[in-house]
Amino acid sequence: MSLSLNVLVVDDEALARSRLRTLLGDCTAPTALVAGEAADAVQAMAALKRGPFDVVLLDIRMPGPDGMALAQRIAALPRPPAVVFVTAHAEHAVQAFELEALDYLTKPVRLERLQQALQKVERMVQSERGLMPDLTGEMLVIQDRGRTERVPLAEVLYFKAELKYITVRTARRSYILDGSLNELETRHAARFMRIHRNALIARQAVRALEKHFDPEEGEGWAVRLSGIDELLSVSRRQVSAVREAMVG
Secondary structure, three states: OOOEEEEEEEOOOHHHHHHHHHHHHHOOOOEEEEEEEEOOHHHHHHHHHHOOOOEEEEOOOOOOOOHHHHHHHHHOOOOOOEEEEEEOOHHHHHHHHHOOOOEEEEOOOOHHHHHHHHHHHHHHHHHHOOOOOOOOOOEEEEEEOOEEEEEEHHHEEEEEEEOOEEEEEEOOOEEEEOOOHHHHHHHOOOOEEEEEOOEEEEHHHEEEEEEEEEOOOEEEEEEEEOOOOOEEEEOHHHHHHHHHHHHO
């Protein structure tokens, strides 16, 4: 169930607000409605008192109280909206996440990156409203050595395509599944993410992202998952997505 998110855009530059309005108008699943704009912290707090917002897109450097100070005031509200910082200054990212910002976008903002941030907001809002699908009871049915087993999806750490089969790995053991990695990715996108052409990992299982040397691909990155010692290679194009999942 996709939502339409109410957005408050806070930036002292009219051109920056206009660009965000345009990008938000191009967003789909979820869609986003600019329900308010503000050029500083005072205007932003006044807007937040007038109507409910799902997310505040917040600049950092503004006249008067800056975005960090405003984020602290937003967090103190009875029902605070999500905060996504949108700034030209990447050096504030650590402080932003200490303030429990949901995401941190650097200007110029790309549509794809804004869409990812809004999807995080959507998941948060769905969870608060009790609209998230119940994933705890989902099962994989696996034919293994002449027997049929039901494996809880919540226990799966990764799927890895190898030759004609898929390895299904839990903390306790591995299984062999006859299926398609693309189909698994589509069906279980809320729980698993692609890290390589041949692997999906459980989003909540990521413990670390680290430098790694692969004999076939050379220097690169790999993820370490909770419950197992095995490292899984991350393709270069997926490294930023894994980093975002770790802080999201």
